[in-house]
Amino acid sequence: xxxxxxxxxxxxxxxxxxxxxxxxxxxxxxxxxxxxxxxxxxxxxxxxxxxxxxxxxxxxxxxxxxxxxxxxxxxxxxxxxxxxxxxxxxxxxxxxxxxxxxxxxxxxxxxxxxxxxxxxxxxxxxxxxxxxxxxxxxxxxxxxxxxxxxxxxxxxxxxxxxxxxxxxxxxxxxxxxxxxxxxxxxxxxxxxxxxxxxxxxxxxxxxxxxxxxxxxxxxxxxxxxxxxxxxxxxxxxxxxxxxxxxxxxxxxxxxxxxxxxxxxxxxxxxxxxxxxxxxxxxxxxxxxxxxxxxxxxxxxxxxxxxxxxxxxxxxxxxxxxxxxxxxxxxxxxxxxxxxxxxxxxxxxxxxxxxxxxxxxx
Numbered sequence: 001x002x003x004x005x006x007x008x009x010x011x012x013x014x015x016x017x018x019x020x021x022x023x024x025x026x027x028x029x030x031x032x033x034x035x036x037x038x039x040x041x042x043x044x045x046x047x048x049x050x051x052x053x054x055x056x057x058x059x060x061x062x063x064x065x066x067x068x069x070x071x072x073x074x075x076x077x078x079x080x081x082x083x084x085x086x087x088x089x090x091x092x093x094x095x096x097x098x099x100x101x102x103x104x105x106x107x108x109x110x111x112x113x114x115x116x117x118x119x120x121x122x123x124x125x126x127x128x129x130x131x132x133x134x135x136x137x138x139x140x141x142x143x144x145x146x147x148x149x150x151x152x153x154x155x156x157x158x159x160x161x162x163x164x165x166x167x168x169x170x171x172x173x174x175x176x177x178x179x180x181x182x183x184x185x186x187x188x189x190x191x192x193x194x195x196x197x198x199x200x201x202x203x204x205x206x207x208x209x210x211x212x213x214x215x216x217x218x219x220x221x222x223x224x225x226x227x228x229x230x231x232x233x234x235x236x237x238x239x240x241x242x243x244x245x246x247x248x249x250x251x252x253x254x255x256x257x258x259x260x261x262x263x264x265x266x267x268x269x270x271x272x273x274x275x276x277x278x279x280x281x282x283x284x285x286x287x288x289x290x291x292x293x294x295x296x297x298x299x300x301x302x303x304x305x306x307x308x309x310x311x312x313x314x315x316x317x318x319x320x321x322x323x324x325x326x327x328x329x330x331x332x333x334x335x336x337x338x339x340x341x342x343x344x345x346x347x348x349x350x351x352x353x354x355x356x357x358x359x360x361x
Contacts, residue, residue: 007078013040014050015059016083019071023338026259028068073303073337076315080300080341094343095350097123102354109133112358113248116331120351121251124344126335127274129318130351131286132245133328133359140204143197145190153190157235159206167234193224197231209235245329247278247285260313260336269310270334280308285318286330298345298352303337313337317344321355331355 007015017038018029031048034040040047051069054060059075062068071079101119113130120128142158148168155167201209209232252274261267273281284307301316317339318332331351333344 010042011050011054012083013038014047015054015071015075016079018051018054018060018069019075019079019083022070023340026338028063028070030068033068071337073305076302076337076341077305080302084342084345094123094346095353098347098350098354116351116355117248117250120331120333120347121254124251124333124335124347125254126333126339126344127249127251127255129281129285129330129332129334130248130355131282131329132248133321133323134245140201140206143194143201145194145197147186147190155231155235165235167231169231169234197228206235245282245286247282249274255334255336258336258338260338266313270314273308273310284308284311284316285332286320286327298349300341300345315339315341317341317348319348319352321352321359323356323359328359329355 014034017034017040021027021029021033021037031044031051034047035044051060054075055062055069059072059078060069061072063070098119101123102115109132113132117128117130120130140157140159144156146154146156148154151170153169155169157165157167159165252271255261255270256267261270284301298317298319301311301318303315304312306312306314306316311334313336314334315337316332316334318330320327320330322328331348333339333348335344
C-alpha cells in the first residue's frame, strides 16, 4: 500500500524527523524538540505550523490535548515508502552478524529453523516468525475431474502419501457445454481432460506446477488452455492454504516490554493469535502471490493495513525464502508500529537470503 500525496521538502523532512524521534523514544514529539535535535533553519512556529498541516492530512495525531504529535499508520507508510534512507552497508553488516550468530551450517532442519527464529528475535528485539519449508516431497499420484450436479465440477487430487485434496468449480470456469441435458458429453470431456492432466502431471511435485509452460498445448487441448492454467493455480493455492506449515515463534517476552502493549487487552488478542490461531496468521505471513521475480522483496504491513484486527497495533515485516524459483516459506518480524523499519527490513531480507541459500545447499 502506497499513500499518494504531495509533500514539499520541508514537510517531508519534518515528518521524517518526527517518525525517527518517536521510534527512538516512544514519546510524543513537539516542535521545540525537533528544533533542538534536528537541523531545521526555521522557527519553532514554522515547524509547529507544518506539523499542524501534517496532522490535518492524517499523517500525525495528538494522543491527548496539549501533547506533542505521533505518527499515524499513514504517516509510517509515507516514511517507509518515500522517506526511509537506503543504506546497503546495513544489510551487509546484518548478514555478517546473522552468519556469525548462526555459526556452522546446520544439516538438521529442525535445529536450523529453531535457531534462526531465536537469532532473528534477538537481533530485532521483536517477535520473530519463521514458517517451516513446504518441501518438494508432495508428488501428484492421480487427478480426476468429476461433474457434481448441474452447476459444479470437482477436481480430486491424490498426493503420493495418499492424502486427498479437492477443489470445487462452477461450470462457467470451463469451456464446456452448459446444457444440463448434455451431461454425458461433459462427462466425456472431463474424462479426456483428466487423462491428459494425469499424463502431464503424474509423478511431478506440486513445486513444479507453477513452472510448467502450457502455452504450446496439443491442438486438441488449445480450447482448454485458460481452464488448465486456472485449474493449476487453484491446485497450488488450495493445497498450500489448507496445508499451512507450522510457524515458529520467538520473542513474545520482548513484545510485552513495549509501551504500546501496556494495555493488557491489546497484548491478549495478539497472544491468542500467535498461540492459538496460527492458521489465520499463515496466509498473512507467507505471501502466496510472491514470485521469484520479486525475490528478496520485503512486504511491510502497518497497523490497520493488516487484515487481522488483532494485528492493528503492530507492523509485520516479512519476506519469502525460496527453493529454486518457488517460495517455500517465509520470515517475519512483528513489532509495534513504532518498529525501527530500516533495521527490521534489512534484517528480514538478510534472514530470507540466508534461508534461501540453506535450502539450495
